[in-house]
Amino acid sequence: MSLVAEGLIEKIDSRTARISVVGLGYVGLNVSLSLASEGFEVHGYDIDGSRIDKLLQGINYVQEEDHLSGILPLMLNTKFFPSTDVDNASEVGDIIIVIVPTAEGDIPTLDYLEMALDSITQNDIRGKLIILESTVQVGTSDEFVKPILERGGLKAGTDFFLAYSPERIDPGNTSMRLRNIPKVVGGVNQVSAEIAAKLYEAIVNSVVMVSSMKTAEFVKLMENAQRDVNIALVNLFAIMGEKAGIDIEEALFAASTKWNFHKYHPTCGVGGHCLKKDPVLLAKSFENTGIDLTLIESSRRINDYMPILTAEKAISICREHIKRDPSSVSFGILGLSYKKNSSDSRNSPALFIIERLKERGASDIRCYDPHVNLTIKQNTLKEVLDSNIVIQTVAHDSFKGLLDNYQGYVIDGTNTLDPSEKVIGIGRFPLRGAVGDNILEDHAREEKTAGMASSRE
Numbered sequence: 001m002s003l004v005a006e007g008l009i010e011k012i013d014s015r016t017a018r019i020s021v022v023g024l025g026y027v028g029l030n031v032s033l034s035l036a037s038e039g040f041e042v043h044g045y046d047i048d049g050s051r052i053d054k055l056l057q058g059i060n061y062v063q064e065e066d067h068l069s070g071i072l073p074l075m076l077n078t079k080f081f082p083s084t085d086v087d088n089a090s091e092v093g094d095i096i097i098v099i100v101p102t103a104e105g106d107i108p109t110l111d112y113l114e115m116a117l118d119s120i121t122q123n124d125i126r127g128k129l130i131i132l133e134s135t136v137q138v139g140t141s142d143e144f145v146k147p148i149l150e151r152g153g154l155k156a157g158t159d160f161f162l163a164y165s166p167e168r169i170d171p172g173n174t175s176m177r178l179r180n181i182p183k184v185v186g187g188v189n190q191v192s193a194e195i196a197a198k199l200y201e202a203i204v205n206s207v208v209m210v211s212s213m214k215t216a217e218f219v220k221l222m223e224n225a226q227r228d229v230n231i232a233l234v235n236l237f238a239i240m241g242e243k244a245g246i247d248i249e250e251a252l253f254a255a256s257t258k259w260n261f262h263k264y265h266p267t268c269g270v271g272g273h274c275l276k277k278d279p280v281l282l283a284k285s286f287e288n289t290g291i292d293l294t295l296i297e298s299s300r301r302i303n304d305y306m307p308i309l310t311a312e313k314a315i316s317i318c319r320e321h322i323k324r325d326p327s328s329v330s331f332g333i334l335g336l337s338y339k340k341n342s343s344d345s346r347n348s349p350a351l352f353i354i355e356r357l358k359e360r361g362a363s364d365i366r367c368y369d370p371h372v373n374l375t376i377k378q379n380t381l382k383e384v385l386d387s388n389i390v391i392q393t394v395a396h397d398s399f400k401g402l403l404d405n406y407q408g409y410v411i412d413g414t415n416t417l418d419p420s421e422k423v424i425g426i427g428r429f430p431l432r433g434a435v436g437d438n439i440l441e442d443h444a445r446e447e448k449t450a451g452m453a454s455s456r457e
């Protein structure tokens with residue numbers, strides 16, 4: 001190992017390494033404050049001035065990571081220094097971590113990454129370690145990031161160090177926080193990976209080193225593509241069940257009594273910044289290779305269809321039961337975030353449901369989500385509960401029991417309510433016969449206690 005590399009490791013060990021984090025969103029703020037809490041001097045950069053203003057006032061804007069609200073004021077101006085001056089990041093930091101968005105909506109883009117790299121190359125990066133954490137297409141670190149950083153004539157791996165380490169945090173998940181999620185690290189060469197691993201060992205319990213940056217990129221995309229395909233499969237089962245008059249939750253309960261059946265639940269859609277774009281990134285990584293990618297592509301199509309299916313259920317209630325045109329029916333959307341107890345509404349199924357309802361002529365659409373602060377107009381809970389049809393899109397804890405006395409029709413996009421003539425779930429039918437509701441309820445309770453993975457979360 002070169003003297004420069006040893007020097008950097010020594011600085012990490014003694015906590016004298018200065019770290020710049022470029023991009024202070026859901027991931028970047030978390031990583032910054034974890035490093036600061038471990039004694040590093042962290043300089044956080046973001047182009048969004050309003051975010052920096054909030055941080056300078058000690059305000060945490062990542063609502064679902066509320067533990068950060070206590071840490072931020074403690075670290076601010078002692079170990080954590082937020083700024084908009086991104087061009088300074090590589091001047092100040094010995095290690096620069098880049099965690100900027102890699103999609104606009106659900107369309108992948110490298111524009112933010114390119115902008116961040118342009119800022120980093122404003123200064124001499126000799127002897128520094130640059131780590132990319134954003135989720136990217138396989139090959140991006142080698143073929144896009146490295147050439148930009150080498151533009152000034154320095155060579156990655158010798159003149160400066162370069163690593164890729166995908167982020168796996170799940171904002172709002174209190175049982176899986178940054179520290180107990182193993183961190184995968186790949187470097188442009190062994191020494192780069194070792195320095196990056198050394199840094200992460202300070203903030204996570206387990207580091208998993210892989211042999212290349214592209215392996216680490218592939219790992220992240222595999223993880224999310226696997227989840228997307230699994231969810232699509234259960235959504236497809238639900239659609240099949242609807243055609244055949246089979247209650248999907250009853251069938252899932254029975255199937256999951258087999259030891260190797262992995263249970264997911266159908267819902268009104270998949271949202272968020274990652275799950276919609278990561279399988280696309282994986283497929284794009286292998287386009288023109290002759291590999292048949294239809295499994296990934298059709299899973300995306302099925303999951304994108306779920307909000308449409310949900311909206312269409314409401315439309316058919318208008319025509320078949322209320323016997324009115326959608327234009328004269330009121331719709332209440334209960335939940336705007338894409339997952340439970342979260343304020344994150346990026347690519348939320350609710351937004352696609354609203355769009356579809358409007359396309360089908362609905363004009364009285366009311367929305368309520370106490371977690372979400374969106375630019376679209378929100379209504380009061382009472383106004384939503386006064387609607388002819390309520391569509392529940394997410395099972396926030398605060399929504400429990402809200403619909404117990406509701407008299408209108410409910411479309412349950414979460415499959416957490418008991419189905420009835422007026423409560424229509426995804427692939428659900430009121431149960432009769434052998435499997436009683438109580439068995440399903442007991443099973444749901446057991447699942448919750450065991451913390452089983454579910455596509456509802």
Ligand SMILES: NC(=O)c1ccc[n+]([C@@H]2O[C@H](COP(=O)([O-])OP(=O)(O)OC[C@H]3O[C@@H](n4cnc5c(N)ncnc54)[C@H](O)[C@@H]3O)[C@@H](O)[C@H]2O)c1
Nearest residue numbers: 023024025026027046047048100102112115116134135167
């Ligand atoms: N949110 C998650 O749960 C999650 C989980 C794992 C991985 N990721 C990945 O991490 C990356 C970041 O995601 P996020 O959710 O933190 O995004 P985010 O939108 O919450 O935050 C990104 C931040 O980067 C800032 N930014 C954009 N361009 C910049 C630039 N040139 N210089 C400085 N700041 C810049 C934005 O203003 C924003 O504040 C993405 O690639 C995402 O796929 C996210």
